[in-house]
Amino acid sequence: FRSPEGLSVRRVAEIHGLDYPLQVIDVKSQEGDKKKWTLSKFADYYETHGDKPIRNVISLEVSRSPLGRIIRRPKVVRDLDLQDQVWPASDTKRTPVKFYVLMSVADCYTDFHIDFGGSSVFYHVVKGKKVFFFIPPTKQNLKKYEEWCLSPAQNETFLPDQTKECYRVDVYPGDTMLIPSGWIHSVWTPEDSFVIGGNFLTRLHIGMQIKVNEIEKNCQVAIKYRYPHFQKVQWYTVIKYLQSDPIPPHIEQIQIGRAESAQCE
DSSP, rough: OOTTTTTHHHHHHHOOOOOOOOOOOETTTEEEEEOOOHHHHHHHHHHOOOOOOOEEEEEEEESSSSTGGGGGOOHHHHHHOHHHHHTTTOOOOOOOSSSSEEEEOTTTEEEHHHEGGGGGEEEEEEEEEEEEEEEEEHHHHHHHHHHHHTTTTTGGOOHHHHHSEEEEEEOOOEEEEEOOOOOOOEEEEEEEEEEEEEEEEEEHHHHHHHHHHHOOOOOOOGGSSSSSHHHHHHHHHHHHHHHHHHOOHHHHHHHHHHHHHHHOO
8 A cells, every 4th residue: 555655634635625525424423414514624623622523534535636646555456456357448437436535533433334335445544543343244144234224223223232243453553454345344433543445346256245235225225325336347347257258159059048948938
């Protein structure tokens, strides 16, 4: 991972645009703050000491900004990113999810979730500390997670009480963590923190990614909170690998024969 030295919340605001509109999370309600925020206003808030309402920023994507051009993802992420491998240059409607800047004050908390589309995540702590609580994506745990998401008592229920399985991981400045597809997790911020992360699909986890996409549909997750163009990426993957590794003619003839027999029946 590579980022410029001295990068901070204030510096992000200066590079990305002081008046850039920002989605800010009200941690107490776990919903978006209704007030209008800009990067400059959030930098002022972040730098203010003393008692203040707890606010969190987890959705600032900067790939197409000057900041995105001076950050470099870990090589393993660049090698695994499925969308980079299959998305054609002729399709310009791609929505980037490579670089998110996460800016959190002490006591921020994000409740249990799975990253959209079952995408994997890289997570580099520039400043502060993050504490993750992980639940493995077993069949039973994913079912409990889906039931929890649909429960009217979700906000009063601690998910690990249902799964009986949870692991803690502390991440410190300079650490880069990779979160595999499907892992259920929550995040607590014990001190003011600044993180750069990103999402990516891989061909190693296609089954899990499709499973998570189904869970999102069942839970009626709004389209704007799902992995952008998820189905299109899957179709581009099919086309890419059929071109590079086509079905052998004798197998294709068997499949055609079965299809014709099914039509006759």
